[in-house]
Structures are given as structure tokens and as C-alpha cells.
Amino acid sequence: MSKLTKDVVRHISEELANTLPQLSVNVVLFRYHHLEIQVATVDFVFASLTVIPGGFIHQNESVDQAAQRVLAQHSCYKNAILREIGVFGAAQRMFKDAFTDLRKLGVPQSNIDQLSKRHVSFAYYSIINDSRTETNDNPIFTQVQWKSLKSLAPLALDHSEIVAKGHQKMASDVLSQPVLQSFLPEEFTLANLQGLYQCIFQRKIDRGNFRQRILKSGILQKVGKRLKKGSGRPADLYRFDESKYFASLSTEIKLGF
């Protein structure tokens, strides 16, 4: 048995001995890269299934802690902001025969049976704003691959649905949570911010109208530097005026009375 195979077999057996049965967590990890929103995907090392990062919940950790652990296993992020997407709990939610090949690796049948059972998953999303090198601290998955949200190929099980609901939730959080800030580097151009809005809400936004409204809102401040890119005029750099940006985020709905 190769070292890799041994690691897989041991990891599976240790995880299943110590986790809540038939329950998992998944994390939709977003980033804004080259003017598009990207999603982190991974493949199982022993089955050709592309999924979003996920794992089980240890008996001695909370569901949130399990999601943080999963996130840390696939990125360099510890204690990132995780926001709830919701529960994925269909009665037939199971990988079925996807794991039968594990027997050849030496995984006990009882473990394969447990993995093949119906699982309920609780999903979170998180946003990272830079391109630090990803880690891979989970032997059953490949390194993270970043895929464009707009042209994401179908994922295994209901993972495409989890990503779609995560995107929807993230878009609806824009007014009440610091979602935009999480996507951007500290300094950015208005074109960059406009592109982000366009990706999140999946529609064209008029440039002049956008610039006028966003500058009037007071949530940005000019850095005093310019970014020269391509042949065009250098673009002003902005950063969030944190106090005004946070004050603009509101959990109370603006009803007009």
C-alpha cells in the first residue's frame, strides 16, 4: 500500500470513528479575480467527482467549528467569516455507488457503507480577498481549483445547487454585511468595484450612474494614488471609509416610516 493510500484509509477511518453520523458541512468559497467571481472546487483523490470543500462534524466540535476546519484544510484561512447558506437535506441525498472503489484501497466495508448513506449537509459561504497559496491538509481531496461562477460546470450531488443558493445569499447580504469589502484588496478602482457589483447582481450597471451614486454615498475615500493599466488614462484608487461603510450596513430595513 502506498503512503498516499495509507493516509486515505487512515483518514477515513479516523473521521468516521469520531463524527456525527449522516451529517456533513460544506463551504462555498468565493473570490473576485480577473473581474469575475470564482468558486473553489476540489476533486476526490479516489473518485472522479468534483465538489465544493466539505467534511464531517467531530463529536466535540460545533457545526461552525467543523466548517472553519474544512475551510482551513483547503486554504490558508483560519477564523474567516463564515455565513450560513442553509440546510441541504433531501431524503435521497447520497453518493450511492461513488465510493465502491474504496474497497480496492483497503477501506473496510463498514466505512464504505457509512460514507454511502444518506447525509444531511449544512452549508456556509466565505469570501477571501487575495490569492495567497492554498494549503491542502485533507488527504482525500486534491488542491483547490478556482472556477468561474458564471460558467461553472455541474458539480457532483447537489453541490451546484449549494453554490447557487450561496451566491443568492451572498447577494442578499450585500446591504447588511461587509461582503464587498471582503472581496476587494485594500485599494481598488471604481471600475473594479463596478465589476464586482455586476458579478454579484449579474446585470450590467451604467458606469456614469454608478460612479455618481457610489461617490455620493460617502462610503469610499480617494487614496490619492492612481493605477496605470493598459493604454487608458490612469484610474484613481479608492478605499472604503470604514466607519461610513459599516454605518451604511443595516440590519433594520429602510421602510420610510
Add this chain to the structure above:
Amino acid sequence: MSKLTKDVVRHISEELANTLPQLSVNVVLFRYHHLEIQVATVDFVFASLTVIPGGFIHQNESVDQAAQRVLAQHSCYKNAILREIGVFGAAQRMFKDAFTDLRKLGVPQSNIDQLSKRHVSFAYYSIINDSRTETNDNPIFTQVQWKSLKSLAPLALDHSEIVAKGHQKMASDVLSQPVLQSFLPEEFTLANLQGLYQCIFQRKIDRGNFRQRILKSGILQKVGKRLKKGSGRPADLYRFDESKYFASLSTEIKLGF
């Protein structure tokens, strides 16, 4: 053994044989009654614990279906709208010694052990708009009692937290979901609607400003009848103009560009 005790013992044993281990659902059930928002609570018949309705997830049903079943067991509502609140998954989330007395009733120790384990719960909220008689189709709970949300005494486990998060979620759903309509009878006065807004957002709303804005919004239509109550002037009755009300609900956030 009394008939009641037999039913309890059989119900527990049947439920545990057929459900996902260490997993439950809870439902926060709201109604608007006597100008206040009320929450449905139940007591265990064999332990002095006040909780919100809840139960396990059968192997052959989805998490949503389990929540619908729980709702139907405590009310006359089938296929009510259920909206997700989130996951309650603390590592120490367990009733501990609350169920030891079940041994006296004849419940097997293995069942008591299973009930006493750490459980993860997915919570939903639902809204009912009238006072039809509640049913009680679950032998381990008493009939539903309606308690004022504003002065709700602490509930067992983390159920007060579930109610608080449910209230918060419901308030944030007002602009995108037909939440207001679910609370109200078909015909209502402006004072009734203003009271509902006040309960949901927990703040005083100016009467004149409210009437002006809400009538200008076009989501209401006058019924053409008046309600005489007490010694005051009879109040006009209104109903939602459904097409305009639903059009006003929006999942796209109004950004101004």
C-alpha cells in the same frame, strides 16, 4: 402501565429506530394576536421543560418534510410556508439529565442514552394567521401554548436563542417575502397593520407618517367596509392588493444604480 405511558414509550422507540441520529428539527411558529406577536411553546409530558415544537428526521423524509410533519403534529396546518432560520450546532447541545426519569416509565436505557446525546438542530419559522383549534398528534408533548414574544420566559436548551434568531430572520424577510400577509386576516385596519410593523421591528412608528407612506405605496386597497370597535370612530378596512404587494417584494436589492 397507563395507556398514556404506553403511547410515550412506543412513540420514543419507533422514532429512534427510524431517524437520523443526533439530528433534529425545530419550528418557531408565530402568530399575531391581540396586537402582539405570539410564539407556540409546548411542554414535554414527562419532564418540566418548555420548548418550541421539534422532532427527529425520518430516514425516508427530507429535512423540510420533517419540519412540516412537526408543524402538522402541533397545529392544523399542513404544507404551511416554512422558512429556514439556520443551524444550532454547539458541541455541548444536549438535554443532559433531563430524560433520566423516562426509565421509570419503562423506556429502555439505550433509548434514553440516544435522547441524551448531543444533537444538531435545523430550525425553521412559520406564520399562521388565524386561531383554528390546534391538534396534538405527538404523545410526548402537551398542547401548544401561545406566549407573547415580547415577554417570553427562558426556554429549555438554546430554544430562546432559536426564537430570537427566528424573529430576526422574519423581520429581515419582510421586504422580500409575503411575511406581513401571512400574519393578517384578509381584511384589517391600518392600526392593525401599524401594530404588526411595530411588533416586528420593535419600535414605535408615527401614525400619520405610517398611514401616508403605506397608502401611497399602493400595496393596500380599501374594502369599502368599516370596523366599529370601542367608542372611537369606525376604522376603514383594507386588504392587500395582491399583485402590487407581491410586485413590491423583491429579492434584488434596491441599490439606486
